[in-house]
Every structure is written in structure tokens, then in C-alpha cells.
Amino acid sequence: MRSNVPFLDRGKPVPPTLVIPGAFISEVIVPLDSIEYDVEWIVNNSIPKEAEQTLTIALTVEQGGKQTTYMFTFESVMASRGVLVEGGTFTMGDTWGDGGSDEKPIHKVTFTYNFYIGKYETTFDEYDAFCEATGRSKPDDWDWGRGQRPVIFVRWWDAVDYCNWLSEKEGLPKAYDSNGNLLDKEGIVTTDPSKVVGYRLPTEAEWEYAARGGNRSKGYKYAGSDIVDEVAWYGSLFGRTQEVGKKAPNELGIYDMSGNVYEWCSDWYGNYSSSAQTNPYNSSVGSYRVSRGGSWGVDASSTRVAYRDSHSPTGTYFPLSFRICRTVH
Template identity: 75%
Template sequence: MLATFILAKSGEFVLVEKGSFTMGDTWGDGYYDEKPTHKVTFTYNFYIGKYETTFDEYDAFCEATGRSKPDDQSWRRGSRPVINVTWWDAIAYCNWLSEKEKLPKAYDNAGNLLDSDGSVTIDITKVVGYRLPTEAEWEYAARGGNKSRGYKFVGSSTVSDVAWYNSNSGSKTQEVGKKAPNELGLYDMSGNVWEWCSDWYGNYSSSAQTNPYNSTADLFRVLRGGSWHNYATYTRVAYRSNFSPPDTGNYLGFRICRTVQ
């Protein structure tokens, strides 16, 4: 019943089943912050957006709350991924969606995660509402979860099959879902727009981790996936970047996530 309820609401979601994977530069050609590789295990299932959040979806939030709509750079809105949104904008959208569906919101006003009682938590399994994926969730889903075929990009080792990047994007975003999906049926996790994650950015450890989430406050939040203006290497499944939460750009958006309770 839970799966039916979620999938009937708020866009389309893909179930990512629990399991383990090796996180980081498994191809041996990555950057320093993609190392060391380390084992990550998930003890829970989660849903993640089949597509990046679109202008249609985000504009509905703006209209309902009286917020200003972000600039579309004259590229048009509709089913293109929303751009020019900060990390704060992204979590505000998540909270609005949760409250709209009578779910406990996932974030407080300081950006901390909340459990079902509204208490601050760092245990992602206790977060009920819509939220941004953790960095580990993002990479696990991007790699294809427990259906992974080990691709270098999200769904293929040939970047043009799955990604809008600097060589084929026409110097702008493209409508979501026009490239091939990955093993789980997720679109545009390589290229199109960078995607905000919940975590603060930090260095990797070689230690095995279970249900990781980096809650240690720093200067930057994690970005994943690369965008329409990046070289192919930036759209690799292991590539990491970061931005300050108030920053934004015409290459920066998000997709949403929910823990299965």
C-alpha cells in the first residue's frame, strides 16, 4: 500500500532496493576526492525520482507558496529540469511536498534532517518526508543499485547514450527523459543538470559504512552528476562536486527521494 500511495503522488519514482556497493573511483581514472573506495551497505529501501525535478513541478510550488519563479534562461520551462535553485530552495520544495501530502517534513529551518516526531536526526532511516538523496544513495542509484552492470556513466559506458553534456547539449538543458535510462530506469543522472544532495561535502574514508550521511557542518553541500556544460568526465558515476548552499546557476537542479518506511 505504501508503494502504491507514493507512486500515485508527486511525479514518478523508482524503488531502489537495499544492498551493498563499492563507492568511489572503481575505474582507476578518477580524482583524489573519489578515493579511497569503500564499501557502503544500505539496510533500507528508498524511492528516488525517475527524473530530475522539472520546471512544471517547481513552478507549482512557487505558485502555491508565493515564491518567485527561477529564471529559465529563455530555454523554456515545462519538462526541462528546474535550474537556478539553491540548496535551500530544493529543501523548501521537499518540505512543501511533504506537507501537501500530510507527511512529516524532512528538514528544519537550519537544514537538519528530522524524524517522524520532528526531532533532529542523522539516521536517514527515520526520515519520513520528501528529501534530497544522500550522496551514497545517489551513487548507489546511479550505478544501478543491485542491478548494476558496472557502467562508467549512469546507464552506459558510452556517455552520449545517457547524458546531455558540453558536446551534445546545444549549450542548454534538455527535456528530462530523452536519453537512455540506467539499469533501474532512472534518467539524466549523468549530465543535464548538477543535482543537490543532502550531505555536507567531505573526504572519503576507507572504512566500510552503513546508511551513511555526512551531517558534519562545513562550507559546501554535495553536487552529483555533471551538467549540460561539462566535459564527459564530470558526468561519471563517481564524480563529486560541491557548492555553497545559497549558490545557484543555470546548470544546477535536483531530484527528490524518500525512505521506505
């Protein structure tokens, strides 16, 4: 198996069913070491590129006159973890009148495209696979545990490298160049996220639109509720990250957009304009990249869907992670 994600110790019994969330299989080679064939069986470009699709391979082998069938199910990264956000128009910023000055002025934002956004924050399991495949050092977990907890101590640059790695694994044009600029399908720098094909971080506007519930929004102050405890881990200065998806989701079925950990966005941090915008993305170079969502260690007001924060893209922080995004084409 050539997947860059370990899934089987050869020589041990093969389980009848194996599901690998977050893995992308570009090539499947049979035989296993214990089985001989005249030729190898290769399946290229085997994983669907759309969400909510999987690939199942039935492998029947005969040894000593006895046939055994093994079923293997593979999922692309966005298959089980990508939520479709349909385009539309919303009012961005402090629509309740109790936010910070950087959440003003409120303004209309329109998306002319649909996009997928991660159902969950990127986990240690997913990011560790990237580190193993690329020879990177794995980030610290502060002894809180890895697995399905959101990855922490990742720079903005680490997050975009992860996105480019996912794109390359799925045969998609990468979304970022070496300077952190967005790229279109031809590899040309663009400021229009609708033209980006590969995996990327959500823009700040995409993030807020998705957190508010997209075109299914019920106007909640937090991502999925007006009662913060229903949807967010917050307010615990001596707490820690929690496994993703343990609180209630928002209207679109997205988890943890309020609390747990802050999340990197693609944009540079800057002031809002009162002008209506279409497919916005702030490419004006500054000192900080946008982070959103609050964390387990902040008060409820910092987990509101309109709340803004920023961090240095070269720094690593224990309450800061990311989720992936991709424009629908």
C-alpha cells in the first residue's frame, strides 16, 4: 500500500474491514507479501475528489483451495470531514452591537461560489500523518494527548504547507506559493478565492459565514446556539483542548467553530470597510494573520462568531489550530 499513511503491519492478520479517515490513497498494489500474482494490480486516481464519497475495494484471494474476501474502505480527506457551504449574502461583523471596534463597520459580503469547509478542526492524527510523510518534527501536545484532539503549536506556514501537501496527494493544484499567496489552477497568484482549486485555509469572510450557519443561519451569536455552553469549550484558564466534535454542531453540521482552539484563516489582519464586498480576501501584507473562534481559555465573548483575533504567522501557540477549506469547482 502506497499511501504515506501506515495502515497495516504485514505479516499480521488482515482485518475484514478497515476505514482510514483522513487518508488519501493514490495507488493500491496487490499482492500482499504472502500472496503471489503474475502481475501487480494498480488502481490510479482512485479516491473521489468530492465530499461524502468513499471507495471500497473487494479483494478475494485463494490459498490452499480456500477463498477469502477482504473489504477495504478508503475516504478522501474531505469525504467524511468536509461540509458544503453554499454561496449567498450575509452581514459580516458586530451585528449585535456588543463587540470590539475591529468588528466594525458591519458590511455586506456575497459569495458567488460554494465551498467545502472542515467539519472538524484538523486533528493530531491527521497532522501527524503529514509529519511522518514529509519528515517533519511532530508538534508538542503538552501531554494533553494527540489522536482526535485538534493539533496545536502549528504556525500559519505549517498550516498552509499541510494544505499544499493534501492538494498534491489528491492531484490538485496547490493553493499557496512560497510567499503565502493564493494561487489559481494555473499557478498564478490571485486574490479571488473562487479561483483557487487546492486545499487552503478559509478566508476570514468564509470562516464567519460558515460559523454563522451559511444560508441556513438562525442568527446565533455563537456557532450553533445563543447558549455558549451548548457549542463551545471556553472559560477554563487551567483547561486543555478537547477532542473535536464533542459539543453540538452549528446549523450546517460544523463543530467547534466557537471555542476549543483558535483557527488560522488565510487573510492578513486588517480593518473592515463599510463597502459591500464580493468574494473578499485581504491580501494586503501586514504583521499578523487572522485567527478566529476563541479557545478553551477565553471568556464567552471571545467565542462569538463575529469575534476577531490575530497572531504572527511565524509563531506557534498552544490555543491555535486550523481547519481546511476548498472551493467547489
